[in-house]
Structure formats: structure tokens, C-alpha cells
Amino acid sequence: QVQLVESGGGLVQAGGSLRLSCATSVPIFSIDAMGWYRQAPGKQRESVARITSGGSTNYADSVKGRFTISTDNAKNSMYLQMNSLKPEDTAVYYCNAEAKWFRNSWGQGTQVTVSS
Numbered sequence: 178q179v180q181l182v183e184s185g186g187g188l189v190q191a192g193g194s195l196r197l198s199c200a201t202s203v204p205i206f207s208i209d210a211m212g213w214y215r216q217a218p219g220k221q222r223e224s225v226a227r228i229t230s231g232g233s234t235n236y237a238d239s240v241k242g243r244f245t246i247s248t249d250n251a252k253n254s255m256y257l258q259m260n261s262l263k264p265e266d267t268a269v270y271y272c273n274a275e276a277k278w279f280r281n282s283w284g285q286g287t288q289v290t291v292s293s
Contacts, residue, residue, distance in 0.1 A: 179203050179282040181272045186287030189262055193291070197257040199272030199284055205250045206230060209276040213246060213257045215268035215289075222271070226257060239265070262291045 180202040189195055197213065205211070212227035226246035227235045234246055245258040255272060272284035 179208070179274050179276075179279050181274055181282055181284035183270065183272045183284040183287040186270060186289045188290045188292065191263055191291055191293050193262050195259045195262060195289060197259065197270055197272075197287060197289070199255040199257075201253045201255070201274065203253070205248045205253060205255070207276065207278075208274045210274070211248065211255045212273045213255075214271045214273055215266075216271070216286075217268040220268075225270070228255070259289070262289075264291045264293045267291050 182200045183197060185195060185197040187195060208230065210227060210229045213225040214222050215225050216222040223237065225237050225240055226244055228246045228248060236244060243259065243261045248255045267290050269286040269288050271286045274282045
């Protein structure tokens with residue numbers, strides 16, 4: 178079983194930056210893939226960024242060039258560096274982890290609000 182805890186959300190102005198963190202209860206190397214999802218009011222949850230155990234990354238077109246996903250094995254953590262934030266980025270951001278040995282796991286979410 179994997180527990181995920183997000184932190185780092187907050188209120189920022191457009192053009193600002195924010196760094197989200199996701200602490201995991203198991204070593205990062207034991208997780209096949211991790212990612213960040215977000216859900217805005219009235220919209221479905223969407224994938225923002227994903228990283229595999231091999232280090233491959235994928236980003237939603239809307240965040241390419243602005244967001245960077247990374248992991249730190251020593252800290253059992255995943256991060257999402259969010260730069261050049263836009264009001265459209267406002268959402269609850271969720272950490273996700275998947276592996277062949279456990280069911281898909283989700284964090285509790287952290288609110289990101291970008292004002293114009």
C-alpha cells in the first residue's frame with residue numbers, strides 16, 4: 178500500500194511560480210510511474226505531467242515549457258515546478274502513483290490558485 182501526501186499549493190499571481198511536493202511512503206524506485214493531475218471546478222481531472230521509473234517524462238500540451246516534473250529518491254518525493262503560472266492553471270493538484278504490485282494511489286490534493 179502506498180500513501181501520498183501533497184504540499185506546496187497556494188495563491189499566486191499570474192506569471193509567478195510554485196513548487197508542489199508529493200511525499201511517498203515507499204521508495205520512489207519501487208514505483209513504476211508517478212504523475213500530477215489536476216481538476217478545476219466543473220471540469221474532469223486531467224493529467225498534467227508524468228514520470229516513469231526510467232526517468233521518461235510526459236507533459237500536457239498546456240503546461241509544456243512551463244512545468245517540470247522530477248523525483249528525489251533520497252527524499253521519497255516527487256515535485257512539480259510550476260513557472261509562468263496562468264489563471265487557467267487554477268485547480269486542485271493531485272499526486273498519483275502506479276506499480277504492478279499495488280493499486281493506483283492518489284494523494285489528498287493541494288489547491289493552486291492563480292490570480293490575474
